[in-house]
Amino acid sequence: MSMLETRLPGLEMKNPIMPASGCFGFGREYASFYDLSVLGSIMVKATTPEPRFGNATPRVAETSAGMLNAIGLQNPGLKKVMEEELPFLETYKLPIIANVAGGGAEDYVQVAKELSTVKNVGALELNISCPNVKHGGIAFGVDPVVAADLTKKVKEVSEVPVYVKLSPNVSNIVEMAKAIEQAGADGLTMINTLMGMRLDLKTGTPVLANKTGGLSGPAIKPVAIRMIYEVSQQVNIPIIGMGGVTNAEDVLEFLYAGASAVAVGTANFVDPFVCPTIIEELPEVLQRYGYDHVSECIGRSWKKHESVAGYRA
Amino acid sequence: MSMLETRLPGLEMKNPIMPASGCFGFGREYASFYDLSVLGSIMVKATTPEPRFGNATPRVAETSAGMLNAIGLQNPGLKKVMEEELPFLETYKLPIIANVAGGGAEDYVQVAKELSTVKNVGALELNISCPNVKHGGIAFGVDPVVAADLTKKVKEVSEVPVYVKLSPNVSNIVEMAKAIEQAGADGLTMINTLMGMRLDLKTGTPVLANKTGGLSGPAIKPVAIRMIYEVSQQVNIPIIGMGGVTNAEDVLEFLYAGASAVAVGTANFVDPFVCPTIIEELPEVLQRYGYDHVSECIGRSWKKHESVAGYRA
Amino acid sequence: MIQKEMMRVISHEPIARHIYALTLEGALVTEMNEPGQFVHLRVNDQYNPVLRRPISIANIDQIREQFTMIYRAEGLGTKLLSEKAVGEHVDVLGPLGNGFPVEASSEGETAILVGGGIGVPPLYELSQQLVAKGVKVVHVLGFQSAPDVFYEEKFMKLGETYVATVDGTYGTKGFVTDIIEQKQLSFDQMYACGPVPMLRALEGNYHDRAPLYLSLEQRMGCGVGACFACVCPVEEGSTAYKKVCSDGPVFKAGEVLL
Amino acid sequence: MIQKEMMRVISHEPIARHIYALTLEGALVTEMNEPGQFVHLRVNDQYNPVLRRPISIANIDQIREQFTMIYRAEGLGTKLLSEKAVGEHVDVLGPLGNGFPVEASSEGETAILVGGGIGVPPLYELSQQLVAKGVKVVHVLGFQSAPDVFYEEKFMKLGETYVATVDGTYGTKGFVTDIIEQKQLSFDQMYACGPVPMLRALEGNYHDRAPLYLSLEQRMGCGVGACFACVCPVEEGSTAYKKVCSDGPVFKAGEVLL
Ligand SMILES: Cc1cc2nc3c(=O)[nH]c(=O)nc-3n(C[C@H](O)[C@H](O)[C@H](O)COP(=O)(O)OP(=O)(O)OC[C@H]3O[C@@H](n4cnc5c(N)ncnc54)[C@H](O)[C@@H]3O)c2cc1C
Ligand SMILES: Cc1cc2nc3c(=O)[nH]c(=O)nc-3n(C[C@H](O)[C@H](O)[C@H](O)COP(=O)(O)OP(=O)(O)OC[C@H]3O[C@@H](n4cnc5c(N)ncnc54)[C@H](O)[C@@H]3O)c2cc1C
Ligand SMILES: Cc1cc2nc3c(=O)[nH]c(=O)nc-3n(C[C@H](O)[C@H](O)[C@H](O)COP(=O)(O)O)c2cc1C
Numbered sequence A, B: 001m002s003m004l005e006t007r008l009p010g011l012e013m014k015n016p017i018m019p020a021s022g023c024f025g026f027g028r029e030y031a032s033f034y035d036l037s038v039l040g041s042i043m044v045k046a047t048t049p050e051p052r053f054g055n056a057t058p059r060v061a062e063t064s065a066g067m068l069n070a071i072g073l074q075n076p077g078l079k080k081v082m083e084e085e086l087p088f089l090e091t092y093k094l095p096i097i098a099n100v101a102g103g104g105a106e107d108y109v110q111v112a113k114e115l116s117t118v119k120n121v122g123a124l125e126l127n128i129s130c131p132n133v134k135h136g137g138i139a140f141g142v143d144p145v146v147a148a149d150l151t152k153k154v155k156e157v158s159e160v161p162v163y164v165k166l167s168p169n170v171s172n173i174v175e176m177a178k179a180i181e182q183a184g185a186d187g188l189t190m191i192n193t194l195m196g197m198r199l200d201l202k203t204g205t206p207v208l209a210n211k212t213g214g215l216s217g218p219a220i221k222p223v224a225i226r227m228i229y230e231v232s233q234q235v236n237i238p239i240i241g242m243g244g245v246t247n248a249e250d251v252l253e254f255l256y257a258g259a260s261a262v263a264v265g266t267a268n269f270v271d272p273f274v275c276p277t278i279i280e281e282l283p284e285v286l287q288r289y290g291y292d293h294v295s296e297c298i299g300r301s302w303k304k305h306e307s308v309a310g311y312r313a
Numbered sequence C, D: 001m002i003q004k005e006m007m008r009v010i011s012h013e014p015i016a017r018h019i020y021a022l023t024l025e026g027a028l029v030t031e032m033n034e035p036g037q038f039v040h041l042r043v044n045d046q047y048n049p050v051l052r053r054p055i056s057i058a059n060i061d062q063i064r065e066q067f068t069m070i071y072r073a074e075g076l077g078t079k080l081l082s083e084k085a086v087g088e089h090v091d092v093l094g095p096l097g098n099g100f101p102v103e104a105s106s107e108g109e110t111a112i113l114v115g116g117g118i119g120v121p122p123l124y125e126l127s128q129q130l131v132a133k134g135v136k137v138v139h140v141l142g143f144q145s146a147p148d149v150f151y152e153e154k155f156m157k158l159g160e161t162y163v164a165t166v167d168g169t170y171g172t173k174g175f176v177t178d179i180i181e182q183k184q185l186s187f188d189q190m191y192a193c194g195p196v197p198m199l200r201a202l203e204g205n206y207h208d209r210a211p212l213y214l215s216l217e218q219r220m221g222c223g224v225g226a227c228f229a230c231v232c233p234v235e236e237g238s239t240a241y242k243k244v245c246s247d248g249p250v251f252k253a254g255e256v257l258l
């Protein structure tokens, strides 16, 4: 078995590395850079029942070691995703994680039901945490009762395992995670973006047309690590971690925190080859720190292990 | 009147710039770099009834465009602060903001009562949001009812205006702010640090002895701006803003968002002269963007103004 | 095929106020042929700034495998870029997008090239390619003020060239549209790149008169079509859109809403 | 008085595996006199890395107004530092802290200086000052492996010098304590800088034998005593503490808990 092979509910993966939803479209663009089959999986762009234009532009703004986005779930709609986007990805040998979004519970149920029937969709990711849509979205992501209820409804109709994507914009992430686990989720993905804002110095007004946006990139990594560390100790379902990953060392940190696989978002924009580069470098990094398989790193920050002595001379 | 003069409850200030609590001790160290009288105010280190040693070391860790700290409210205790630290600052002509902390409500009440009688203390800042102490602290910061109750109790005993420092680690910052305003707070200070964590690649365990720590620095600025933008539109008490400020342009952004004054934390470690530098540069920056006085910038992001046309050729 | 390369700095010089000309060398140049395409630059190997910076290709030299960009050093990214010394390397992704349709102009026709500020650079490669084809080119270039003017002489070598400055410190006082009106310039095609207000004015005035191609700017994330940061609506109230990075940056007037 | 200065790089060279010697010039040098003090360096003018890096002063040249540091390029900050070229400037805050008490040794006495890895550098200035005073110095330097050894010759010029490497590829195989035992070295004072396990061993073995001064490391925020990042407890169960940055980095053995 390879050092990287990773099995999670619905996902038999060559490695634990995948692009994060919204940062890789439906794969087409990056397919011109490299063979997508090297990836563990792909978390494709959020899909809603109908096509959505999303927010006005500007939709992105830069911040220190991070960026804000307020795309607003632009997507071609369920029909086109099923007929064109997902079939395109069939050429590549990997399970797809389909990101499900909508304005209300019935949207999620409809999209989940249909997408879960598509051949190469290995799992669903419920995007209950997108801070950039005005209705639905965010409300699901901060109320454990509502989130649990939605999870149950989607589990009833989905033919593949369901992962729920957690918002970091909450007082108590463990409470959210537990409620969602109890509602039957097969896994968690975390974290989505932190709500943030930038103001234009000249006009005084928000840089983003949507005013607020989601903060991603290296800036949020410590928040992601902390939340995964807390949640992974309290739930028994796997976590796909994300938030500021840019290299193989970052992947290790997420695994240590308690993630079983790791997604890369913003870094794809900086280096379109970041995912294959991480996959290539990961075995060597694992070896350097004394691991024979990625799974040995999972939860190492809190599981009982012998501590590695450090002597610096 | 100077371009920078700023009046807030309890605080008649030459300018709206002050070091943030915990990043400037009780001023002694920075007094060897410059005359502290140039500052608008100083938010001194948190004070608890008894001396506290705080957490084990390491207490700081670096992150992308930010840092984590878990000092654990180390301080010499109320008696020494009243007898030695605050009197030392009397040499300088400026009102002090005394940061009040403790393990339970009675601690806050005791410290607030005493500190508010000290001559050069212009206002109190209730630190209900420190993520680094195990008891009390954080619990106050995430529950609006508890926070409001504490605010009331402190208001009853304080002889100076009371500002309450908000934690960003909450689902609904506006709800917190409103509860605290209704409880009688004279102002808000925000934001405290985001809870974060870093893991050591070699050992797999947290870099900080306390495991989690508070994230500060430029990385968190977009979160601070967003929260101040949201809160300032919903409350009628002034806000002292902070979170990643490093220069005069950042100050402008915080004022635009709705802050009436701005505190500088982490940046003091990078450049001990950062506060006087900002104070020196602020008038020119204000002028460059067309303002005659700092107060004109406050809340510009959401107040109705004519928008400044931008033409870029 | 889009690719990524660490390209070598061959020359790097200030040519006007805050404006630099940067020439890079590398195999990627062989992929460059359309004027109006852009490259996406990473200015250091940290993640601060996080995003790449889109900059137009201003001149392509296939023989030397070199290309030139002209950019304004304004914010964090472009200021860091301006510190690159000869011999250092710059991380280039590209060429990206679809450029100006040189094929839209035929030998003997007259094309007018209208540029505003740092919208001027891509017109230089365009002009050369049009001239090479036997097209007569007329350049109308707008700048803020005298110290901002660049490349006037280079454009003059290719064809008639008019310069306007907003404050009148150089050339005609006013906007590019003032020149076109005053000089009663006639043309078979118009190619333009510059700030949106300028493009809107051109579209309003000349859309019916001749084919008009506009190069747009938009804040970008990926630069390759994956993130939906850079979309333009195609018509009011529809979900139809175009991406500036991969469908543009050059569009036919009317193709997208300005 | 502590101050801040942009100091000029006079020389900057690798002297062992990942180890660089960096000499800077500027008026701040006039403030430097205590061996064991450190400077706090900012490696670029961005906020990434955010924090300064504490590095010991290894050599002071008052006549030229220059001082030298020796550091290991390991993480982000020190790697960026290692890219500084001669003629560039480095933002220096310092000198900070309290160094080794040269006055503790008198003419004719023997001082042993024990260094581990990048704990060795401050001992070089210390040794020179002791020698200048007529103190006999003995150096015991520990490194991981042969490629990590530096400054052996320079120390040899000042006094007896023993080198240990953990893997035995150079000098004696083992730790500094092994050398002290094997050679039965005797001394009137001991000065040490290196990793905590080494300092602990020295404190355990020699605390009663002679005055022992230890230079500690601790993760720092401000470096000037304001943030309480770098504290050491003074005794078990008390709230008493010392700050490494402003009370240290050199402490008398027993003054703080290791
Ligand atoms: C297709 C295209 C071609 C361009 N060609 C040129 C050129 O040839 N010469 C030139 O000087 N400029 C050109 N620009 C504009 C150039 O991209 C911006 O000036 C530059 O990105 C600003 O970066 P900064 O580091 O100076 O600013 P910062 O303020 O640090 O930028 C912050 C963020 O905003 C983005 N941004 C800021 N201004 C613009 C803008 N006008 N357009 C798009 N994104 C922006 C940046 O890319 C970055 O993501 C072009 C833009 C596009 C979209
Ligand atoms: C008083 C004092 C004197 C020192 N003198 C020297 C010297 O002369 N030569 C030398 O090579 N090193 C010295 N060090 C250690 C040096 O400060 C660290 O190796 C350096 O800060 C690591 O930075 P980095 O960018 O390589 O690592 P990173 O991993 O990027 O550092 C991350 C953060 O951790 C801190 N950090 C990491 N390791 C240490 C450490 N061992 N001690 C303190 N902080 C650390 C950094 O300062 C930074 O804040 C000294 C430390 C102290 C406290
Ligand atoms: C431009 C952009 C678009 C995004 N769109 C989505 C989305 O459609 N669905 C979703 O669940 N998350 C979306 N995200 C969040 C990312 O999947 C990821 O959770 C977040 O960006 C943190 O990871 P990063 O720091 O590696 O980018 C988006 C992020 C960015 C930057």
Ligand SMILES: Cc1cc2nc3c(=O)[nH]c(=O)nc-3n(C[C@H](O)[C@H](O)[C@H](O)COP(=O)(O)O)c2cc1C
Pocket (backbone or CB within 6 Å): B020, B021, B022, B023, B045, B046, B069, B071, B073, B099, B127, B130, B165, B191, B192, B193, B215, B216, B217, B218, B220, B242, B243, B244, B245, B263, B264, B265, B266, B267, D221, D227
């Ligand atoms: C080392 C350190 C210690 C701090 N101690 C305190 C404290 O005692 N009381 C408090 O209210 N805030 C404390 N803070 C939070 C700061 O006052 C400030 O709210 C936060 O750091 C955000 O601002 P910055 O990004 O400018 O640092 C501390 C921050 C740091 C970095």
Ligand code: FES
Pocket (backbone or CB within 6 Å): C219, C220, C221, C222, C223, C224, C225, C226, C227, C228, C229, C230, C231, C243, C244, C245, C246
């Ligand atoms: S910039 Fe990402 S789609 Fe255009």
Ligand code: FES
Pocket (backbone or CB within 6 Å): D219, D220, D221, D222, D223, D224, D225, D226, D227, D228, D229, D230, D231, D243, D244, D245, D246
């Ligand atoms: S580093 Fe701040 S007190 Fe020592």
